[in-house]
Amino acid sequence: MVRDEQLSSDGLATIDEAVRAEWPTGEAATVDDAIAFHEGLPPSKEFATVLESATEPLLQPRAGVARLDEQIELLTYLEETGEADLLPTTIDSYTRDNEYGKARTGLEKTRESDADALNGFPAVNHGVDGCRTLVESVDGPIEVRHGTPDARLLAAVTLAGGFQSFEGGPISYNIPYTKRGDLATTIEHWQYVDRLAGVYTERGVRINREPFGPLTGTLVPPSIAIAIMIVEGLLAATQGVRSLTLGYGQVGNVVQDVAALRALRALGEEYLPNEVCVTTVFHEWMGGFPPDEARANGVIGLGALTAAIARPDKVITKSPQEFQGVPTKEANAAGLRTTRQLLDMAMEQRLDIDGVESEQDLIERETRSLLEAVFEHGEGDVARGAVRAFETGALDVPFAPSESAKGACLPARDDDGRVRLFDFGDLAFDDEIKEIHAARLERRAETEDRSTSFHMVADDVDAISNGRLIGRPS
Numbered sequence: 001m002v003r004d005e006q007l008s009s010d011g012l013a014t015i016d017e018a019v020r021a022e023w024p025t026g027e028a029a030t031v032d033d034a035i036a037f038h039e040g041l042p043p044s045k046e047f048a049t050v051l052e053s054a055t056e057p058l059l060q061p062r063a064g065v066a067r068l069d070e071q072i073e074l075l076t077y078l079e080e081t082g083e084a085d086l087l088p089t090t091i092d093s094y095t096r097d098n099e100y101g102k103a104r105t106g107l108e109k110t111r112e113s114d115a116d117a118l119n120g121f122p123a124v125n126h127g128v129d130g131c132r133t134l135v136e137s138v139d140g141p142i143e144v145r146h147g148t149p150d151a152r153l154l155a156a157v158t159l160a161g162g163f164q165s166f167e168g169g170p171i172s173y174n175i176p177y178t179k180r181g182d183l184a185t186t187i188e189h190w191q192y193v194d195r196l197a198g199v200y201t202e203r204g205v206r207i208n209r210e211p212f213g214p215l216t217g218t219l220v221p222p223s224i225a226i227a228i229m230i231v232e233g234l235l236a237a238t239q240g241v242r243s244l245t246l247g248y249g250q251v252g253n254v255v256q257d258v259a260a261l262r263a264l265r266a267l268g269e270e271y272l273p274n275e276v277c278v279t280t281v282f283h284e285w286m287g288g289f290p291p292d293e294a295r296a297n298g299v300i301g302l303g304a305l306t307a308a309i310a311r312p313d314k315v316i317t318k319s320p321q322e323f324q325g326v327p328t329k330e331a332n333a334a335g336l337r338t339t340r341q342l343l344d345m346a347m348e349q350r351l352d353i354d355g356v357e358s359e360q361d362l363i364e365r366e367t368r369s370l371l372e373a374v375f376e377h378g379e380g381d382v383a384r385g386a387v388r389a390f391e392t393g394a395l396d397v398p399f400a401p402s403e404s405a406k407g408a409c410l411p412a413r414d415d416d417g418r419v420r421l422f423d424f425g426d427l428a429f430d431d432e433i434k435e436i437h438a439a440r441l442e443r444r445a446e447t448e449d450r451s452t453s454f455h456m457v458a459d460d461v462d463a464i465s466n467g468r469l470i471g472r473p474s
């Protein structure tokens with residue numbers, strides 16, 4: 001049974017040798033060789049330094065293309081024309097599934113033609129030298145963004161390649177991302193990733209880790225996202241990670257989003273060890289976008305306004321082409337500038353909004369209840385507790401494809417668009433919390449002259465792409 005214990009150096013070495021043998025480029029991905037490269041980077045390329053010393057929210061897009069020369073061109077454009085403060089490298093789907101052979105084929109096809117045969121940067125195929133060329137060719141610090149349940153080789157190659165920030169975690173890249181992945185196995189895989197980040201940190205290269213807060217990206221109740229962020233943060237801290245960015249995906253109600261971001265920071269600082277520097281990241285709306293680009297910019301703008309009030313350390317921006325999929329570099333840069341405009345205009349204003357404090361109290365109370373359930377299920381061991389809490393449904397994620405989660409809870413928006421739970425499944429909430437949610441959903445039912453039902457959930461899923469926040473009956 002998996003346990004929340006730091007990997008021993010022998011244990012790390014054994015796994016490291018096996019992982020780096022999975023693909024030829026793994027051979028060069030050693031910490032010893034990489035430290036000198038990292039030490040040669042200027043402070044402006046140290047991801048944790050730049051993020052943790054910022055005085056205003058930093059903007060970061062997602063971006064990844066197959067070819068190295070085109071990734072350099074893309075990131076340079078996003079820096080210069082998008083004014084991005086932090087850079088991404090979004091990894092392709094084959095690499096995320098550990099299909100490095102298919103990624104190689106896709107990269108070869110892309111080199112022979114103009115069409116991108118991959119939907120991201122195949123960092124394992126590019127190898128340590130390719131990653132280092134990318135890191136050296138742009139000005140800003142770069143984060144690896146992906147969605148990989150078994151990210152061990154990807155971490156070994158990209159961290160050796162000079163990246164200093166790595167997204168994801170054993171729950172946030174399992175439950176929303178894969179059907180079959182056994183959670184205990186994923187936790188073990190990510191203990192290697194986090195121990196590797198810990199070893200770099202102990203050797204003087206602070207690696208920033210960013211658990212993926214949005215989860216399924218569709219109406220995720222804030223307390224569920226925050227509880228999972230803190231569990232992944234605790235697991236990473238055990239392995240020696242000292243720079244953690246906890247994430248949260250915008251739901252679209254400004255009161256709830258501001259309250260959630262404040263709760264995320266407060267609870268992250270409370271539950272994580274003092275030696276960990278905790279930052280927060282706000283993801284602009286992760287659900288369906290309106291196809292109309294003007295309306296899409298409205299969604300982006302609301303996210304930016306929310307960030308101006310809540311002031312997370314980082315904002316992951318969206319583009320007006322979100323509905324179509326992977327954006328052009330121009331649209332990606334435009335999403336950054338739209339966000340920048342709203343932030344710069346709104347941050348100089350004092351915007352006091354009613355209801356944030358009571359919403360934050362409720363979110364924190366719910367989050368503590370979920371975390372207590374994890375601690376109890378594991379008898380103090382967070383890894384074991386996470387696995388068992390998902391088995392019983394005490395911890396759960398709506399619409400989760402993973403067999404490791406029950407997916408028994410159902411969210412719906414209340415009468416002003418805050419995300420509540422319509423069906424609690426087996427979530428570890430007391431009756432009073434459940435009554436608060438039920439009462440707020442009942443108020444919507446009265447407004448809409450219909451009973452609280454699954455139809456509300458279904459109507460809410462597409463509401464924003466249809467131009468609204470709440471899925472009112474037509």
Ligand SMILES: CCC[C@H]1O[C@@H](n2cnc3c(N)ncnc32)[C@H](O)[C@@H]1O
Pocket residue numbers: 062063064065090119120121318322325326327
């Ligand atoms: C969980 C992440 C979903 C978001 O991730 C964006 N995304 C995916 N792949 C790329 C890429 N290669 N370049 C720029 N954005 C990308 C999608 O648009 C969506 O918003």
